[in-house]
């Protein structure tokens with residue numbers, strides 16, 4: 715294990731996780747954050763994919779950060795394992811970037827997001843965004859799960875698509891609010907700059923809280939009880955992805 719600096723040392727950058735199912739817009743959201751913040755903050759990004767570096771390549775192509783500040787961790791296993799159970803490769807990647815480009819203000823970690831219940835361990839990130847989208851269905855927010863209920867910020871993304879997929883984004887946000895007990899929700903669309911402002915403001919505020927030493931990383935909790943990696947006796951199982959969210 716690498717010797718990790720304390721998760722509460724405020725002198726190091728804020729480590730921000732972005733999780734959520736494939737296609738909900740995580741890489742796009744990260745590119746937008748880089749575009750909006752990289753002129754004021756020193757930033758770097760770590761992406762997680764199982765066998766490819768596609769997310770990293772997408773972000774490099776977006777030309778929002780110097781390419782060497784975007785690194786891919788090829789997990790070789792389910793990304794949900796790499797962001798929660800065995801975070802070592804990710805921690806190494808984050809710490810390497812922090813050393814190479816010191817002093818950084820913000821390191822964003824994207825999870826490969828194979829699963830609706832994958833969340834980051836607080837050993838890896840200080841705060842986390844969970845991202846769902848209206849195209850995934852209006853009932854997703856209401857059904858809950860650890861990320862939806864307890865991530866530091868829930869993004870209900872692609873609200874511009876609402877009319878096209880028969881989903882009312884406002885209702886989805888209201889449903890999310892009711893399972894989150896007051897934790898923040900941002901309705902986001904890349905086509906609506908005001909919603910991007912809201913996202914950017916949340917990140918700035920979270921960074922400020924971190925820098926003042928008063929951010930306490932919280933754990934949204936593990937995956938659903940039928941977790942793929944261990945049964946209740948701690949035995950390893952083959953991974954399968956027949957389940958997509960908590961029961």
Ligand SMILES: Nc1nc2c(ncn2[C@@H]2O[C@H](COP(=O)(O)OP(=O)(O)O)[C@@H](O)[C@H]2O)c(=O)[nH]1
Pocket residue numbers: 734735736737738739740741742743769827871872873874875902903904905
């Ligand atoms: N209509 C719409 N499409 C979006 C928005 N954000 C992202 N997308 C599209 O959603 C698709 C998946 O985005 P991506 O960021 O790769 O998702 P990821 O798999 O979660 O990283 C891409 O085609 C994006 O252009 C949005 O706000 N509105």
Ligand SMILES: [Mg+2]
Pocket residue numbers: 740741742769824
């Ligand atoms: Mg992506």
